[in-house]
Amino acid sequence: xxxxxxxxxxxxxxxxxxxxxxxxxxxxxxxxxxxxxxxxxxxxxxxxxxxxxxxxxxxxxxxxxxxxxxxxxxxxxxxxxxxxxxxxxxxxxxxxxxxxxxxxxxxxxxxxxxxxxxxxxxxxxxxxxxxxxxxxxxxxxxxxxxxxxxxxxxxxxxxxxxxxxxxxxxxxxxxxxxxxxxxxxxxxxxxxxxxxxxxxxxxxxxxxxxxxxxxxxxxxxxxxxxxxxxxxxxxxxxxxxxxxxxxxxxxxxxxxxxxxxxxxxxxxxxxxxxxxxxxxxxxxxxxxxxxxxxxxxxxxxxxxxxxxxxxxxxxxxxxxxxxxxxxxxxxxxxxxxxxxxxxxxxxxxxxxxxxxxxxxxxxxxxxxxxx
Numbered sequence: 202x203x204x205x206x207x208x209x210x211x212x213x214x215x216x217x218x219x220x221x222x223x224x225x226x227x228x229x230x231x232x233x234x235x236x237x238x239x240x241x242x243x244x245x246x247x248x249x250x251x252x253x254x255x256x257x258x259x260x261x262x263x264x265x266x267x268x269x270x271x272x273x274x275x276x277x278x279x280x281x282x283x284x285x286x287x288x289x290x291x292x293x294x295x296x297x298x299x300x301x302x303x304x305x306x307x308x309x310x311x312x313x314x315x316x317x318x319x320x321x322x323x324x325x326x327x328x329x330x331x332x333x334x335x336x337x338x339x340x341x342x343x344x345x346x347x348x349x350x351x352x353x354x355x356x357x358x359x360x361x362x363x364x365x366x367x368x369x370x371x372x373x374x375x376x377x378x379x380x381x382x383x384x385x386x387x388x389x390x391x392x393x394x395x396x397x398x399x400x401x402x403x404x405x406x407x408x409x410x411x412x413x414x415x416x417x418x419x420x421x422x423x424x425x426x427x428x429x430x431x432x433x434x435x436x437x438x439x440x441x442x443x444x445x446x447x448x449x450x451x452x453x454x455x456x457x458x459x460x461x462x463x464x465x466x467x468x469x470x471x472x473x474x475x476x477x478x479x480x481x482x483x484x485x486x487x488x489x490x491x492x493x494x495x496x497x498x499x500x501x502x503x504x505x506x507x508x509x510x511x512x513x514x515x516x517x518x519x520x521x522x523x524x525x526x527x528x529x530x531x532x533x534x535x536x537x538x539x540x541x542x543x544x545x546x547x548x549x550x551x552x553x554x555x556x557x558x559x560x561x562x563x564x565x566x567x568x569x570x571x572x
Contacts, residue, residue: 262385266387268314269395270290271398272440274287274402275402276404281500285351288348290346291346292344293313315373316371316373320352324351325350326348327346356368361508363444363509366444367444375388388433390434391415406444409442410442412438457492464516472553479524486517523556
C-alpha cells in the first residue's frame with residue numbers, strides 16, 4: 202500500500218512538477234463544469250500545500266520576550282540635537298527554553314534586544330541588577346538591568362515652536378541576527394503593568410502630559426544578511442511633554458513683541474520729524490536679526506518654518522515696509538509746496554494708519570493660521 206503522505210524529498214520534487222497537477226485539470230476527455238471546478242479546487246489546494254513547503258520553517262518557533270521598564274530620570278534635553286539622557290531599569294522575562302539557549306551560547310538576556318534610538322553606545326552603561334536570573338510563578342525566567350544612555354527622538358515637530366508638544370521615547374526591538382543565531386524568531390512585547398515613571402522625568406520648559414509603554418506594529422523587511430536583518434516587533438516607551446505657554450511667550454515672543462510695538466508706534470510721530478522716523482527701522486531690523494539668530498541656535502536645521510520663524514519673517518517685511526513708507530513721506534513733504542503741505546501731511550497720516558492696521562492684521566492672521 203502506498204503511504205498516505207509522500208516523504209519530504211518526494212514532496213519537494215512535487216514542487217518542480219506542479220505542471221502535472223495543472224494538466225490533470227484538463228485531460229483529453231469531455232469535461233463538465235462541476236468537474237472542472239472540483240479539479241480546480243484540488244489544484245489550488247495542492248499549490249497551497251507546496252507553498253507551505255517552500256517557507257523557511259515548517260512551523261517557525263517564536264519566543265516572546267516580555268519587557269518591563271521604569272524610567273527614573275530624564276535630563277539633558279537638547280532641542281538643537283533632539284537628544285536627551287535617560288536613566289532607567291529594564292526587565293526581560295522569557296521562557297525556559299530560551300534561557301537554556303542563552304546558556305548554551307554563553308549569552309546574557311540583554312543580548313536578545315537592543316535600544317533602537319540609542320546614540321553613542323560606547324558612552325552608555327548597562328548593569329546587572331541581579332547576578333543570576335530568577336523565575337516567575339508561571340515558570341518564566343527574568344533578568345533585570347539598569348541602563349544609562351543618550352537617546353534620540355525623530356518624532357519632534359518644531360512647526361509650533363516655541364509652543365506645541367515634544368515626544369521623547371525609548372525604543373526596544375530584537376537584536377538584528379539573534380533569531381538566526383538561536384534558531385527561534387524573537388519578538389518583544391510589553392508585560393502587563395510593565396511600565397513605571399520616576400519623579401525626575403521632567404524637562405525644563407515643558408510639562409509632562411502623558412506617558413505609555415506600548416507595543417508598536419512594526420515590520421522592516423530587508424534582504425540584508427539573507428533576511429536576518431529583518432525586524433518584526435518593537436516596544437516604545439513614549440513621554441509626551443507640552444510646552445509651558447507662559448514661559449515660552451515670555452522668553453521668545455515678548456522681546457519680539459516689544460521691538461515690533463516700537464516699530465508700529467513710530468508712524469504716530471509727526472511726519473515733520475523726518476530724521477527721527479528714518480532712524481528707527483534700521484535699528485529695528487538689526488534687533489530682529491540678532492534675536493532670530495539667538496533663537497535659531499537652539500534649533501536644528503529643519504526644512505520648514507516654525508511659528509516663530511513666521512513671526513520674524515513678517516516682522517522683517519513690516520519693518521522694511523515702514524522704512525520705504527518713511528522715505529516716501531520725507532520726499533513727498535520736501536517736494537510739496539507751502540500751500541499743499543497740509544494736504545500732503547494728511548495723506549501721509551492716512552497711509553501710515555493703513556499700514557499700521559495691515560501690519561496688526563497680518564500678525565493676527567499668522568497666529569490664527571498657526572493654531
